[in-house]
Amino acid sequence: MDRDIVIIGATGQLGHDLCERLGPRAVGLTHREVELCERESLSQTLSPLRPRIVINTAAFNFVDDAETRAGEAFAVNALGVRELSLVCRDLDCVLVHFSTDYAFGLDGCRRDPYSEDDVSGPINIYGTSKLAGECFVRSLCPKHFVVRTCGLYGHHGSGGKGRNFVNTMLRLAREGRPVRVVADQICTPTATADLADATLRLIETDAFGLYHWTNGGQCSWHEFASEIFRLAGLTVDCTPITTAEFGSRALRPAFTVLEARRWQTLGLPTPRPWQDALREFLSSLPPR
Ligand SMILES: NC(=O)c1ccc[n+]([C@@H]2O[C@H](COP(=O)([O-])OP(=O)(O)OC[C@H]3O[C@@H](n4cnc5c(N)ncnc54)[C@H](OP(=O)(O)O)[C@@H]3O)[C@@H](O)[C@H]2O)c1
Numbered sequence: 645m646d647r648d649i650v651i652i653g654a655t656g657q658l659g660h661d662l663c664e665r666l667g668p669r670a671v672g673l674t675h676r677e678v679e680l681c682e683r684e685s686l687s688q689t690l691s692p693l694r695p696r697i698v699i700n701t702a703a704f705n706f707v708d709d710a711e712t713r714a715g716e717a718f719a720v721n722a723l724g725v726r727e728l729s730l731v732c733r734d735l736d737c738v739l740v741h742f743s744t745d746y747a748f749g750l751d752g753c754r755r756d757p758y759s760e761d762d763v764s765g766p767i768n769i770y771g772t773s774k775l776a777g778e779c780f781v782r783s784l785c786p787k788h789f790v791v792r793t794c795g796l797y798g799h800h801g802s803g804g805k806g807r808n809f810v811n812t813m814l815r816l817a818r819e820g821r822p823v824r825v826v827a828d829q830i831c832t833p834t835a836t837a838d839l840a841d842a843t844l845r846l847i848e849t850d851a852f853g854l855y856h857w858t859n860g861g862q863c864s865w866h867e868f869a870s871e872i873f874r875l876a877g878l879t880v881d882c883t884p885i886t887t888a889e890f891g892s893r894a895l896r897p898a899f900t901v902l903e904a905r906r907w908q909t910l911g912l913p914t915p916r917p918w919q920d921a922l923r924e925f926l927s928s929l930p931p932r
Pocket residue numbers: 652653654655656657658659674675676678679680681700701702703704705720724741742743744745774793794795796797801802803804805
């Protein structure tokens with residue numbers, strides 16, 4: 645069997661799920677093995693592997709830290725992705741890259757889902773750095789899939805942070821702590837397992853371009869937390885608060901629901917509702 649797919653960010657939550665699914669077909673590269681910010685590291689690592697497809701899940705994902713570490717955010721999410729795009733172009737391979745719903749938010753009163761045709765406009769450094777990365781992929785690497793997604797959770801926790809919203813909520817609940825969760829930001833939580841499956845379907849096509857992909861439906865973070873507690877059978881004092889009350893460093897858009905319009909035009913299955921993906925995720929956790 646050809647090992648013709650390379651996954652960058654193999655220890656991250658999405659990278660891990662992709663490696664699991666692809667098994668011996670893929671080479672998973674960790675941050676120790678490849679540095680996105682260095683063209684030499686990328687080309688020396690990728691060239692001998694002669695990949696047909698490179699899937700990049702690596703990113704600087706610290707939304708609040710990006711406000712004070714803009715140089716690092718742009719070094720990885722924008723300039724690093726530029727280097728990767730050039731290397732993939734030179735190797736004539738397909739580049740799959742992930743971006744974010746935080747590419748949107750500037751038109752603050754929006755209440756219907758964003759399609760791939762909507763004009764982007766981020767309101768924080770993280771979103772701006774990711775949007776710059778998208779632009780590099782789209783302009784430099786002809787055979788690309790850029791997939792914007794949202795609110796990822798998986799079994800392996802977000803790399804570096806080692807956690808995600810779901811396991812943070814479960815931990816706080818089990819510690820018996822009251823929880824305050826933002827109720828005025830609407831988006832769509834997405835299981836990395838489902839996104840990994842969708843990615844594998846996408847790369848079977850040659851319909852290159854920009855895609856939105858999340859689980860179906862929408863909710864606030866407070867509604868998401870409440871559903872986690874309900875499905876996990878936990879009674880938790882969970883108070884809805886506003887974004888202003890939460891007071892994070894980075895601005896957060898009020899509404900970033902994405903519509904998977906281009907995905908649907910390929911005739912691929914409609915993403916399942918976020919509640920169904922969450923139920924399956926929770927039921928697959930090891931018993932405590
Ligand atoms: N998490 C979300 O809620 C969310 C939402 C929307 C979009 N996305 C996008 O979806 C993709 C996957 O997210 P994720 O949550 O699975 O990511 P993740 O768990 O944070 O994993 C990112 C991986 O990238 C590696 N990495 C970081 N900087 C690197 C560099 N300079 N060179 C090489 N590797 C590097 C990390 O390794 P170390 O930890 O060892 O540094 C980690 O393994 C990303 O593009 C992200 O921006 C995520």
